[in-house]
Amino acid sequence: MQLYTNPASPFCRKVEIVLIETGQRADVTDVASIGHPTDSAGMPTAINPIGKIPVLAREDGPALFDSRVICRFLNDRADADLIPANAWDIQTLEAIGDGICDAAVLMVYEGRSRPEDKQHSPWVEGQWAKIARSLDALESGWMSHLAGPLNIGQIAVACALSYLDFRHGDRDWRAGHTELANWHAAFSERSSMQDTAPQT
Ligand SMILES: N[C@@H](CCC(=O)N[C@@H](CS)C(=O)NCC(=O)O)C(=O)O
Incomplete structure (x- = not known):
């Protein structure tokens, strides 16, 4: 999987921390992305029409965004307990x-x-x-x-x-x-x- 990310983004950092805390860091490679609302040339717009990061590209399905969706996907994938049911x-x-x-x-x-x-x-x-x-x-x-x-x-x-x-x-x-x-x-x-x- 590829994570479109930037080390200044707090939303990308959430995902990076979930990857580490759930033991999945090695399963994902980072793709450096940069941009803001008036310059999305460096953002993964082909897979996230909103033009924001983080975005998680998977081999077996459409890219996932935003950070909440990615974190829930990673939590389930690792059978972790960062988002307890009904919490x-x-x-x-x-x-x-x-x-x-x-x-x-x-x-x-x-x-x-x-x-x-x-x-x-x-x-x-x-x-x-x-x-x-x-x-x-x-x-x-x-x-x-x-x-x-x-x-x-x-x-x-x-x-x-x-x-x-x-x-x-x-x-x-x-x-x-x-x-x-x-x-x-x-x-x-x-x-x-x-x-x-x-x-x-
Ligand atoms: N709700 C989104 C917010 C993501 C977000 O705002 N990311 C910023 C980087 S910190 C971005 O991509 N901004 C580009 C833009 O607004 O065009 C999430 O949780 O992932």
Whole structure:
């Protein structure tokens, strides 16, 4: 199988971590992909019309996307337990992590895709407001889920927080989120996290 991926993408990192944690890393080769909404020349548009990564190409079926579908496929393929059946809370935790990434990535694209005089700061701040609310919600309501056995929600949140460090370090997401920051520091010790640190 081939994984269309980029080491800066938090969504691709989720998949990379699932591959490592479920013992399937050697089954997949990476295909370097790069792009953004106004430049998809380096993206696998022939197999994902949406033009986003990650995409998993298989020999025996259509390519899989997006990261949630790929992670579920890999979890089933390895008979792993990262997404327990009917664990709607864990899947909602994953949605919070992915939602933080969506907003954080859109903030980057606003700066990268639009000329400076066309950038709209209320829109950027609206994206950050989604992230700030999510950080508060994680700190006040989700720490017990983050403390349990490894699951896809934890992986998504860890990738999201690391991406905030990587692209939005000046926003200081740790301020007022001490428990979450401590959890992230401990989770980041996992070798699957160390082996997939974001890179430009
Ligand atoms: N919901 C998707 C989001 C994937 C995504 O936004 N990927 C970014 C890279 S971090 C991308 O491919 N962006 C290109 C674009 O928006 O055109 C997933 O979970 O895989």
